Amino acid sequence: MNEILLFVRGPMFVFCFTFMVLGILRLLIIMALNISASIRSSAGREFGQGETYRELFSWSFSFTRLFNTARIFSIISIIFHVGLIAVPLFLMEHINLWENGTGMRWHHLPGDIADILTLATIITGILLLLYRIGTESGRFISSYPSYFLMIHIIFIFGSGYIASTAYNPISYTGMMIWHVLAGNLLLLLIPYTRLSHAFIYPIVRVVTLTGWSFPYNGGRRVNKKIFGNEQIEI
Amino acid sequence: MNTINEKKDGKMSDNKKYPFSSENPLEYKRTDEFMRIFEAVLASSNYGPVLDTYSRITMHCSRCASECMLYSASKDPRDIPCYRSSLLLNIYRRNFTLWGRIKSSIFGGTKVTDMEIDQILESYYHCTMCGRCTRYCPFGIDHRLVVRLGRYILSKMGIVPKNLQVSVREQLQGETRNTSAIPLKALRDNLEFLEEEIEEIKGVKVTFPIDVQDAEYVFFAPVSDYLVEAETLMGIACVMHEAGASWTLASGNYDAINYGLFYDDGHLEEIAMNMVEEVRKLNGKKILIGECGHAYMSAWKFIPAFSEKNEFPVVHILELTQKFIEEKRIHLDDSVIKERVTYHDPCNIARNGRIVEQPRAIIRSFIKDFVEMTPHGNDNYCCGGGGGTVVVNELKPYRMTIAGKKKVEQMIKTNADIVITPCANCKKQFGELILHHKLPMQHAGLHDLIFKAIEMKRGGSNE
Numbered sequence: 001m002n003e004i005l006l007f008v009r010g011p012m013f014v015f016c017f018t019f020m021v022l023g024i025l026r027l028l029i030i031m032a033l034n035i036s037a038s039i040r041s042s043a044g045r046e047f048g049q050g051e052t053y054r055e056l057f058s059w060s061f062s063f064t065r066l067f068n069t070a071r072i073f074s075i076i077s078i079i080f081h082v083g084l085i086a087v088p089l090f091l092m093e094h095i096n097l098w099e100n101g102t103g104m105r106w107h108h109l110p111g112d113i114a115d116i117l118t119l120a121t122i123i124t125g126i127l128l129l130l131y132r133i134g135t136e137s138g139r140f141i142s143s144y145p146s147y148f149l150m151i152h153i154i155f156i157f158g159s160g161y162i163a164s165t166a167y168n169p170i171s172y173t174g175m176m177i178w179h180v181l182a183g184n185l186l187l188l189l190i191p192y193t194r195l196s197h198a199f200i201y202p203i204v205r206v207v208t209l210t211g212w213s214f215p216y217n218g219g220r221r222v223n224k225k226i227f228g229n230e231q232i233e234i
Numbered sequence: 235m236n237t238i239n240e241k242k243d244g245k246m247s248d249n250k251k252y253p254f255s256s257e258n259p260l261e262y263k264r265t266d267e268f269m270r271i272f273e274a275v276l277a278s279s280n281y282g283p284v285l286d287t288y289s290r291i292t293m294h295c296s297r298c299a300s301e302c303m304l305y306s307a308s309k310d311p312r313d314i315p316c317y318r319s320s321l322l323l324n325i326y327r328r329n330f331t332l333w334g335r336i337k338s339s340i341f342g343g344t345k346v347t348d349m350e351i352d353q354i355l356e357s358y359y360h361c362t363m364c365g366r367c368t369r370y371c372p373f374g375i376d377h378r379l380v381v382r383l384g385r386y387i388l389s390k391m392g393i394v395p396k397n398l399q400v401s402v403r404e405q406l407q408g409e410t411r412n413t414s415a416i417p418l419k420a421l422r423d424n425l426e427f428l429e430e431e432i433e434e435i436k437g438v439k440v441t442f443p444i445d446v447q448d449a450e451y452v453f454f455a456p457v458s459d460y461l462v463e464a465e466t467l468m469g470i471a472c473v474m475h476e477a478g479a480s481w482t483l484a485s486g487n488y489d490a491i492n493y494g495l496f497y498d499d500g501h502l503e504e505i506a507m508n509m510v511e512e513v514r515k516l517n518g519k520k521i522l523i524g525e526c527g528h529a530y531m532s533a534w535k536f537i538p539a540f541s542e543k544n545e546f547p548v549v550h551i552l553e554l555t556q557k558f559i560e561e562k563r564i565h566l567d568d569s570v571i572k573e574r575v576t577y578h579d580p581c582n583i584a585r586n587g588r589i590v591e592q593p594r595a596i597i598r599s600f601i602k603d604f605v606e607m608t609p610h611g612n613d614n615y616c617c618g619g620g621g622g623t624v625v626v627n628e629l630k631p632y633r634m635t636i637a638g639k640k641k642v643e644q645m646i647k648t649n650a651d652i653v654i655t656p657c658a659n660c661k662k663q664f665g666e667l668i669l670h671h672k673l674p675m676q677h678a679g680l681h682d683l684i685f686k687a688i689e690m691k692r693g694g695s696n697e
Contacts, residue, residue: 031283034286037283038283042539073300074297136311137296140311140314140317141296141314141316141317142294146293196290196291197293200290201291203287204287204373205373208375208379210280211283212535214279214280214499214539215279216503216540218500219499219500219503220500221278222274222500226274234402234403234406234501
């Protein structure tokens with residue numbers, strides 16, 4: 001069991017983490033190339049950069065827009081995301097692992113706060129999942145990945161929390177193997193599912209603006225491709 | 235669309251006929267046509283990267299649902315904006331992404347089904363493209379853009395609301411070159427009549443200049459104003475006269491309406507460029523748009539995008555009137571309008587925050603009893619007739635009961651006597667809403683009220 005744990009924590013984790021980083025880099029590079037191609041095709045004319053930055057920064061750093069309607073949903077979602085990002089990055093055990101592997105170390109969360117955040121993430125995750133399952137609109141718009149990814153994240157947090165408490169039904173090593181395997185799977189999934197929003201969400205508004213910059217003579221070229229003539233009867 | 239049928243020779247396919255096939259099948263397959271057009275549009279535009287990003291990142295968190303006025307009124311999950319976009323994004327994902335193609339070949343899946351096309355066609359003309367969902371989406375996914383793309387593909391298949399098609403046909407290929415088919419002679423008679431009205435009411439001779447060379451502002455109004463909104467035009471003429479501004483109409487093109495903004499890139503570009511052509515002929519300096527929301531958006535955003543150099547700044551009449559008031563070039567009597575007034579922000583000028591404060595500054599300068607709707611400004615609710623839907627008569631029951639419901643609730647809460655809206659489409663929608671719901675109020679353009687209150691100190695104009 002210990003050898004399995006060492007393997008999944010060691011070489012397998014390194015492989016999965018590298019896969020995630022390379023996958024995200026690939027995504028970012030493709031998006032940057034597409035954005036610059038779009039800007040060039042609209043000949044660099046009035047692109048509305050001022051509007052982009054204003055919208056980008058006002059949304060990323062303003063929380064007032066979250067509290068217009070659907071307030072409870074927004075608060076639950078924020079708590080979920082805070083725990084989701086803070087616990088993996090600032091948990092003492094995770095930082096110890098990083099230090100063993102790379103020598104880097106940074107500040108960790110106090111144990112009580114980490115426990116509270118973990119529990120908060122699990123509870124808010126379950127509430128969000130119940131929203132998807134329990135409401136008609138939630139069920140209508142959700143698909144298998146929506147349910148699976150949320151259950152997976154709750155499992156990772158749950159298994160990590162249970163392994164560190166006295167209520168552990170199976171051995172520490174066993175629970176840890178489940179935890180790390182599930183975590184590795186999540187790392188593999190991040191670049192190729194909607195979880196990539198963690199890294200590319202600020203750029204989406206810029207992509208939207210490129211969508212609105214229509215290329216010169218685009219309509220005529222489409223007509224030519226479809227009907228063989230640039231001008232058609234309306 | 236006769237061009238599509240002419241291309242096919244009407245023969246059945248060479249494959250063996252299914253023994254129980256129906257009689258008289260369609261001459262062409264809608265689904266094949268849809269995919270062909272989708273591919274052609276993606277190849278000649280910038281939609282590809284946008285759809286790629288959206289199909290990758292959309293979380294279906296349904297935050298947009300709480301902000302969409304259609305969903306709040308109908309509670310039908312098919313009105314949730316992210317569901318509406320996913321109708322097209324699923325097709326994109328299945329056919330144009332690597333993993334989508336692999337998945338559909340393993341698990342089975344068609345390129346696109348007839349039912350999906352029907353769903354798109356039903357759903358995409360319900361959306362009013364107001365942009366509220368985008369403002370509140372945590373990612374900023376622009377559902378308007380996806381809806382517009384869906385409508386673009388359908389229009390190339392020949393599926394487009396008749397009123398939109400007929401208006402654009404007249405504007406681009408007809409003799410009168412405007413959406414209401416008003417010939418130039420009728421326009422001149424109308425303007426003469428308006429000049430007589432102004433002289434009778436205000437006691438001052440004001441002219442509508444036509445084809446004046448080297449004017450500072452070349453004026454384009456939504457052409458329906460010449461038929462149904464006389465007071466708006468009279469108000470604008472009085473403002474320009476009092477301020478001593480140099481302006482003109484263009485006899486070759488006097489229609490600011492641009493329905494291409496709602497459903498077709500080619501039409502959008504051609505209509506916008508026709509306006510620029512006219513301004514060049516007259517050697518004008520700036521383009522002045524009358525009281526219209528979408529006309530301003532299509533001119534301001536797309537004339538710089540499509541013309542080679544950014545020649546002509548686009549100005550909205552509200553910006554200009556507010557500037558004149560600040561510079562004290564016009565004076566408004568604040569004892570004329572005694573009614574309680576509220577203001578509706580048209581989505582196309584207010585959503586991006588461009589023209590939110592100017593009309594309020596104008597109103598506060600001469601109207602004492604002004605009450606705001608909640609929410610207002612960037613966060614306003616759509617009138618219910620945006621995105622070209624106000625022109626589509628078949629959608630009127632939908633607009634009255636679902637699309638306009640939130641706006642009616644807002645209007646009733648303000649208890650106002652007059653609701654001001656500087657947009658031709660919104661005015662039509664409000665007129666219909668007020669009649670349908672028997673509301674005790676009237677609608678008006680901002681320049682209608684300015685016409686009543688403006689003090690004509692300058693004297694008559696020379697011919």
